[in-house]
Amino acid sequence: MSDVPSRRYVQGWGxxxxxxxxxxxxxxxxxxxxxxxAGAAPAQGAAVVTVGACAGAGGLCRVxxxxxxxxxxxxxxxPAATGPVDLALRTPGRLSDVTVGDGRGRWIAGRLDAAGxxxxxxxxxxxxxxxxARIVLEExxxxxxxxxxxxxxxxxxxxxxxxxxxxxxxxxxxDGDGRRRTYGVGQPVTAELSHPVPAADPAARRVVExxxxxxxxPRAEGAWHWVDADTLHYRPRAYWPPRATxxxxxxxxxxxxxxxxxxxxxxxxxxxxGARVEAxxxxxxxxxxxxxxxxxxxxxxxxxxxxxFRTRVxxxxxxxxxxxxxxxxxxxxxARGSREFYDLKVRWATRVTWSGxxxxxxxxxLDAQGSEDVSHGCTGMSTEAARWLFRTxxxxxxxxxxxxxxxxxxxxxxxxxxxNLDWSAWLRGSAVGTGTVPARAAAGPLxxxx
Numbered sequence: 001m002s003d004v005p006s007r008r009y010v011q012g013w014g015x016x017x018x019x020x021x022x023x024x025x026x027x028x029x030x031x032x033x034x035x036x037x038a039g040a041a042p043a044q045g046a047a048v049v050t051v052g053a054c055a056g057a058g059g060l061c062r063v064x065x066x067x068x069x070x071x072x073x074x075x076x077x078x079p080a081a082t083g084p085v086d087l088a089l090r091t092p093g094r095l096s097d098v099t100v101g102d103g104r105g106r107w108i109a110g111r112l113d114a115a116g117x118x119x120x121x122x123x124x125x126x127x128x129x130x131x132x133a134r135i136v137l138e139e140x141x142x143x144x145x146x147x148x149x150x151x152x153x154x155x156x157x158x159x160x161x162x163x164x165x166x167x168x169x170x171x172x173x174x175d176g177d178g179r180r181r182t183y184g185v186g187q188p189v190t191a192e193l194s195h196p197v198p199a200a201d202p203a204a205r206r207v208v209e210x211x212x213x214x215x216x217x218p219r220a221e222g223a224w225h226w227v228d229a230d231t232l233h234y235r236p237r238a239y240w241p242p243r244a245t246x247x248x249x250x251x252x253x254x255x256x257x258x259x260x261x262x263x264x265x266x267x268x269x270x271x272x273x274g275a276r277v278e279a280x281x282x283x284x285x286x287x288x289x290x291x292x293x294x295x296x297x298x299x300x301x302x303x304x305x306x307x308x309f310r311t312r313v314x315x316x317x318x319x320x321x322x323x324x325x326x327x328x329x330x331x332x333x334x335a336r337g338s339r340e341f342y343d344l345k346v347r348w349a350t351r352v353t354w355s356g357x358x359x360x361x362x363x364x365x366l367d368a369q370g371s372e373d374v375s376h377g378c379t380g381m382s383t384e385a386a387r388w389l390f391r392t393x394x395x396x397x398x399x400x401x402x403x404x405x406x407x408x409x410x411x412x413x414x415x416x417x418x419x420n421l422d423w424s425a426w427l428r429g430s431a432v433g434t435g436t437v438p439a440r441a442a443a444g445p446l447x448x449x450x
Contacts, residue, residue, distance in 0.1 A: 046071035047137050047150065048090040053078045053124065068152060070135070075153035078125065084110070084172070085154065086120040093139035095119055096147065096326065099354075100133045100154070106413065107354050109170065109190075111320060123168030123192040126230050128158040147326075164264025165257050167212065167250045168192040171271065171395070182272045185241070186317040187396030188418045189214060189234040189248050189269070195261060196229035204258050205431035211251040211263065216244050225421075225429035227412050235418050235426070239398070240273045242293060277397040279359070279389065281379055283311065283404035286370045288359075288379065290392065297392070300385045301370030303362065305377040310406030312377075316352040316399045317416035321390055325349040325358065334376075342376075348386035352399050353415040359399065361386035377406075 052065040067090070068074045078085065089095050094116030100108040108131060110121040116138075125131065133152040138145050170190035171183060191212055197204050209224050209232065216222075220236040227233055240246065247270045252263025281288045281302060288300040305311040325346045334341050349360040362369070362380025369381060379401075381389070393399075398419075401409075409417040418426075 046091070047093065047139065049135075049152070050088045050090055051076045051078075051085065051152075051154070052088075053085050070137070070150040070152065073151055073153070075155065077155045077157065084121040084124055084168075086118055087133065087135070087152075088118045089116075089137075091139075093137055093145075095135060096138045097136040098133060100131050102129055102131050109172075109354075111172070120172075122170045122172035123190075124194070125154070125156045126192065126194055126196070127156050127163070129156045130154070131156075163195070164262050165197075165208070165252060166194045166264040167252065167266040168194075169248050169250075169267070169269035171269075180245075180270050180272055182274045182394065184318060184394055184396030184398065185239040185244075185273050185276045186315070186398040186416070186419060187240070187271075187273070188317070188416055189246070191224070191232040191234070191248075191250075193230040193232075194264075197257070198229045199226070201258065202431060204261075207255060207257050208252065208263075209431045211255055213249050213251060214246065216240060216246045218244055220244070223427055223430050225418070225426050226431060227429075233412070233418055237423050239276065239419075242273060242276045244273045246271050246273065273396070274394060277393060278400065279393065279398070280400045280402060281311075281404075282402055283313070283373070285403070286372070288381070290389065292392075298385075298388070300381050300389070303365050303368045303370075303375050303380045304373050304401070304404065305375050305406060306373045309376040310373075311375075311379060311401055311404055312353070312357065312406045312409045313401045313404040314409035314417060315419040316357075316401070316409055317419075318393050318395050318397045318399060319351045319354065319415055320395060321393070322349045322351065323347065323390070325360070327356075347383060348390040350386075350390055350393055350399075353409075355414050359386070359389060359393075 047070040048067060049070060050065045050067050066076050068076060087095070087098065095112055095118075096116060098110070098112060098119040100110065100121070102108065108121055108125070109123070110119055112119050131154040133154060135150050135152060136147065137150060138147050140146075168191070170192070171181070171187055193208070197208055199205070205226065209226075212224060212232070212234075214222060214234050216236070218241045220241055222234055222236040224232045224234045234248075247268065249268035250263070250266040253265045255263040257263055275293050277290070277292050279288055279290045281304065283304050286302060286304075288302045290297045290300065326344070327346050328343045346358070347361040349358040351358050357378055359379045359381070361383040362375065362378075363383050365374050365380050366382060368374040374380075409415075409420050411417045411421050421429075
């Protein structure tokens with residue numbers, strides 16, 4: 001498989017393009033298309049979506065939903081988003097896949113609901129940004145379902161002078177619905193800032209980082225790392241403890257960040273961790289060993305990426321699971337009619353990169369599983385084993401690939417490769433320099449448990 005960096009490191013709006021071993025989506029630079037047909041009468045058969053920016057905002061949202069007809073390129077302005085963005089299909093069919101990229105080639109994290117009716121970002125989009133959504137629609141037709149790709153530009157207004165810096169924490173789906181979700185021990189915490197804080201202003205970065213509190217019970221040594229000017233990740237030194245509770249909050253409200261920028265109020269986050277579950281694929285041995293809390297559960301014969309499509313090596317984190325995924329060769333540049341082209345519906349797919357690397361059922365390669373690498377980058381196994389793995393793993397669980405021949409998993413940009421940085425390299429991304437917090441912050445009730 002081959003793929004492109006994904007993100008808004010927040011954590012990924014389902015990616016498209018599916019390869020037998022991988023899915024690759026190339027996100028075009030977010031150049032806004034023409035103003036489009038938002039609000040106009042739809043052409044017959046045109047798909048209609050509504051766009052909102054209030055997901056998880058409760059009763060505080062004052063941003064109206066916008067109706068968009070996707071029979072032509074369209075653009076939607078989000079003047080004052082107070083929550084994550086959501087796209088909802090209002091005509092027959094389903095959203096098969098949604099990927100969103102910003103002007104710097106990064107992908108925005110989000111997720112589709114089980115019915116394929118709504119896609120929601122994991123956090124509010126930062127102010128002053130331009131984004132391109134690539135939407136794959138499956139619609140009913142006279143000769144059966146048809147599939148087409150449409151694009152939608154999203155723009156967020158520039159922050160007015162004096163607007164406050166707020167933080168959107170991830171992973172998504174925490175306490176917003178009254179339930180505390182459970183993740184694997186490899187799940188990083190993400191912090192998306194509403195205003196960029198450049199590396200050229202280290203004092204402002206120290207103020208921001210010092211006000212972001214993380215507490216776990218049991219305690220775990222951890223630190224923040226600046227991914228870019230408006231994104232931080234927090235991870236423990238060596239994974240979260242199993243069955244822990246994690247609480248995250250900002251104490252920036254009212255704090256002066258720069259001469260022109262004050263901190264604002266941000267929604268806290270709480271989640272739990274489950275057992276330590278780890279799937280380790282030994283490429284040379286053509287097998288995957290799955291452990292829970294140090295106990296071997298199962299050894300699974302597998303096949304991984306063949307030459308030209310090698311599976312990335314290193315530590316990855318489960319991003320999500322899809323019972324059925326359509327994988328097509330042209331999504332990774334394989335021409336129709338060529339020997340390598342494929343168009344398959346793949347079962348029991350567990351995603352580990354936004355660009356489309358999965359662990360999935362591959363009944364067509366049973367003869368190779370356990371002895372040969374024949375995939376386009378994904379890890380293939382029997383249907384029964386893939387179904388078992390699908391039910392065993394959860395978001396945040398660890399997937400490691402060892403003794404392989406592929407490129408190393410990148411720390412950021414295509415899922416959560418955070419664990420591929422050693423601890424000293426991780427601490428170099430902290431504005432406070434050592435992984436500790438300033439004395440003022442350390443007195444707070446949710447200071448990092450170092």
